[in-house]
Amino acid sequence: MNRSHNGIGLALCLTLSLATSCGSSDADFEQSNGVFHQQQSLKHSPEAVMAGTCVPSGGLVDDGGFDQSLSCWVANVHMPGSALISTINDPDRPGNTILRVKNFVKQDFYKVQFYQEDRTIALEHCYCLSFRAKSSGLRAISAQVYQGGPPWASYGLWVTPRLLTSWKPEVHCFISSSSATDARVGFNFGDNVGTVWIDNIELDDIGAIDDLDACPP
Numbered sequence: 001m002n003r004s005h006n007g008i009g010l011a012l013c014l015t016l017s018l019a020t021s022c023g024s025s026d027a028d029f030e031q032s033n034g035v036f037h038q039q040q041s042l043k044h045s046p047e048a049v050m051a052g053t054c055v056p057s058g059g060l061v062d063d064g065g066f067d068q069s070l071s072c073w074v075a076n077v078h079m080p081g082s083a084l085i086s087t088i089n090d091p092d093r094p095g096n097t098i099l100r101v102k103n104f105v106k107q108d109f110y111k112v113q114f115y116q117e118d119r120t121i122a123l124e125h126c127y128c129l130s131f132r133a134k135s136s137g138l139r140a141i142s143a144q145v146y147q148g149g150p151p152w153a154s155y156g157l158w159v160t161p162r163l164l165t166s167w168k169p170e171v172h173c174f175i176s177s178s179s180a181t182d183a184r185v186g187f188n189f190g191d192n193v194g195t196v197w198i199d200n201i202e203l204d205d206i207g208a209i210d211d212l213d214a215c216p217p
């Protein structure tokens with residue numbers, strides 16, 4: 001557990017989230033293959049980038065367990081005061097830290113989001129995004145792996161898992177459509193109100209599809 005270095009940064013980030021957001025963006029959408037992919041021109045504020053010092057964990061996602069609070073993540077609330085993204089102590093597992101997203105206003109899904117960017121993926125590998133989550137009511141969130149810059153293409157994952165009011169593991173596997181060093185792993189919450197708790201986020205490279213009999217559905 002390493003949270004000591006991030007208190008000020010988190011407070012700064014959350015203050016900015018409520019006042020101006022940790023980064024701001026203008027967004028529109030492109031429909032492709034039956035789903036809408038986010039199109040954003042995201043401009044990080046310097047404060048957002050410096051909101052904490054992430055100690056990389058060496059995986060495709062850094063600190064998916066939030067031991068460093070939000071140091072490794074970009075939290076972005078577009079409409080000031082409409083949502084709150086923070087980490088809390090897990091009431092079910094003392095000593096564990098989890099992410100909590102409270103969305104007070106139904107809005108565009110991408111307007112309440114958190115993500116990691118500049119992830120490296122390889123073309124036609126099977127990847128699995130896993131996490132556990134619960135919500136205050138039955139609701140969906142969305143998770144995606146996509147290009148972190150124009151034209152904001154999907155790299156193969158767009159899912160809208162429906163959460164329950166008890167913790168539930170989620171595993172979503174996909175075959176990557178590109179080799180890239182600018183992949184963004186993101187979660188969106190704006191299109192439903194209520195509270196979501198998330199922990200244990202991982203993105204695992206299962207291997208090249210030539211070497212696999214199957215990529216799990």
Ligand SMILES: [Ca+2]
Nearest residue numbers: 065097098199
């Ligand atoms: Ca955790």
